[in-house]
Amino acid sequence: MHTMTNAADLLTQTLEQAVDAVVMIDEHNHVILFNAAAERLWGRPREQVLGRNVAMLVPAGIRAQHDGFIQANRDTGIDRIVGSSIELPIERADGCIVWGSMSISRIRMPEKTLYTAFVKDITERRQLDETLKLMSLCLNETDNAVIVTDAEERILHVNTGFTRLFGWSLDEARGQRPQSLLFAHPCCPRRHFDDIETELSLGRSFRSDELVCDRTGHPLWCSMVLNPIAAPGGGRSHTVGILTDITHTKMHEVLQHKVLAAMAREASLTEVMNLVCTEVEHVAPEITATILRVDNDQRLRPLAAPSLPPSYSHALDGAPVGPNAGSCGTAAFRGEPVLVTDIARDPLWADYKHLILPLGRKACWSSPIKAHDGRVLGTFAFYFKECRGPDRLHERLVEVCVDLCALALEREESRARIRQLAFYDPLTGLPNRSLLHAHADQAISRAARNDEPLAVLFIDLDRFKQVNDSLGHPAGDELLRIATRRLQDEVRDADIVGRLSGDEFVVVLTQCDSARATDTVERLLAALSTPCQLGDVVLTPSASIGISLFPDNGRDMETLLHHADMAMYQAKGGGRGRFSFFSDEMNALAQERLALEAALREALSKGQLQLHYQPQLDLESGQLYGVEALARWTHPQLGNISPVRFIPLAEECGLIGALSQWALREACRQLADWRSRGLVIPAVSVNLSPTNFHNLELPRAIAETLRAHALAPSDLTVEITESVLMDTHPSTLKTIAEIHAQGVRLAMDDFGTGYSSLGYLRQLPVTELKLDKSFVSSLNDDHATRALTHAVIRIGDSLRLTVVAEGVETAAQRSILRSQGYHIAQGYLFSPPLPAPALERWLQARADATS
């Protein structure tokens, strides 16, 4: 008994001092033992627990069923709870949850069964487990690769992200150096690891973007961060490295940077495209990249294929885009990527496989390169040495590259458009003046270097203006296009054809002497004069051609062109469809003309021109009808220069406006002066050139001049020639109508010599016709002329126009004219044109004679 008591005490003491909580319950599930560790675990003193149902210690979730579980064990003896340990949450008195690992012992006694629970506090371990579990999630359930190395930089651990990214398992990686796994492949750039070691040994983190390779040698761009872990005794115990796959971003960045840099330094399109292919092949060595352009005729034009022999590109050049045109032609046709995994068998490649299979490429994936408006500009293709399709990296590469290629191609298109606008004539597509000069300069330099002759042709279409005026501008444009085609057809590739302006073309014939130039020009004239259909009209065009030769007629394009232009004028002067070589005489004439132009300019500005006046007389009464003012120029050195020479010169060099204004002012001044001195001069006629009527200010200037000299509009007659009618300038008819509306009289000069239609007499408000002196001069001996002069006076009479006969030199002419009904005449018979004082004397002499 004593021994028993001691044993029970011993047991109680032992249980009391146990590290783990001990709870014993009786057959009514009442707690009969609750040791000190249990008090600490549940946070309850034993007084609160002893004698009460153990359910109070059980977690709330199973409290209701708890007694049932124990009773089931008592009744059945089936051990669900005894003999094993379970982990369960424990609700402490303060509401906190701690964790215990519980094992239950069943104590069978004859009359009852007791249970003892041993509960170990595992709260801390549970928390640690939880932390480890989360850490493991962090470590493994990420796309980043994590490496832990020891002090010797040998791998201790890699996460599953590492295995996924690089293909090496933990077992394979353990003990290796990271560089031997990631940087060892030949495709990796050579890397010196000293800088990494320096940083880590100083206890500093190391960060950089690196091109590494996976187990298969596949390159990947990784952002790498290495953190050294300090050892307790100094130095470093571990290094933790994290590598993040930035291939896509980096690829984009690197490719974009390189390609944009190339474009910024004005690299050619071919250079840029080759760069794209080379960079792509560097990232993915298993592919062969090619870029093709689609031209305006929907044909493929190779731009880059740096890893394929040039013969392949040559063979593809000009291949059509279509539904069965290999991967590229089909991709361009469909506007979507085309994958052919087996070129040998795929029908799309039937016509092309013989070109690529011998080069060891078995599959091809081609993607269209599209402009921002959706047009297919080209194709970007990957060829594979195996029958396969693209992987994710390839897809990413294509995504990046097609955008860059589109940018480069669109940029090229814009540049070509700008070049076209800047250097080509939009109507004919021929080089314009600037480009023509640039090409011609090169050709002349080449000719000079090689001591070869060269010819410059200046071509002007005959009567082009009339085509424009009569058939309209679209017909004129079409004629220019036809002429362009004909010129292009007749010259060689090495020759240059350009359009200067309007109907002026220039052809530079390289390696061409005068004999060859003659042959070519004859051919060109024949081609240009072939009849052509312009709308409803069949036209037989023609051209005049001037030729200058290098080096005889000039050593630069400007001189050669100028001389060819002069020769062209010479040719035009000889009639339609002719050609003329430039000559020194021609040049001398041109020089003379230039000198004369300068002298005329000076004469005008210094008031060196004069007006002479020729009287016009009434044949019946002998009364003065009026005087015609005619310009005269006496040059200090050259002497008298005829208006037949200086009036056309003034028209050509733009001086006719100033000259005519001067003539108008001077004639009005003189008339006003005569009148102020009592001389009876009924009116003065002034000659104006067709171009004077382009000036809408002319009516106002005439009105002001008349006003300034207190003259009536009817005191002035403006003489116009029939050629005014050939002038289609929009201002001409308006100006003439305004002058007429003021009351100024209009005379049609040189009547009968020009435009052979009388219809214009209805269009122009003329009041006077001047029969040309050529009719008068042949009146005596030509019956036909007499019939014509008769007809003219009839026309004048019937239209109520005054008819003035010009150039009357003989009494016989006067007599015939009088008999035909002419009333007014002018000519040497009466007086030549005279300076104002001489005219005054002439008038005085006549007056004296009659009185």
Ligand SMILES: Nc1nc2c(ncn2[C@@H]2O[C@H](COP(=O)(O)O[C@H]3[C@@H](O)[C@H](n4cnc5c(=O)[nH]c(N)nc54)O[C@@H]3COP(=O)(O)O)[C@@H](O)[C@H]2O)c(=O)[nH]1
């Ligand atoms: N726009 C301007 N044109 C002008 C001006 N001054 C003259 N001209 C035109 O120049 C052409 C030549 O003129 P010119 O040499 O003066 O010859 C005129 C007369 O001198 C000449 N004439 C007169 N009578 C006779 C004659 O009996 N026989 C003969 N052989 N010639 C004669 O005829 C010319 C008259 O010209 P027009 O009446 O104008 O036809 C000439 O076309 C002038 O118009 C000017 O200031 N502005």
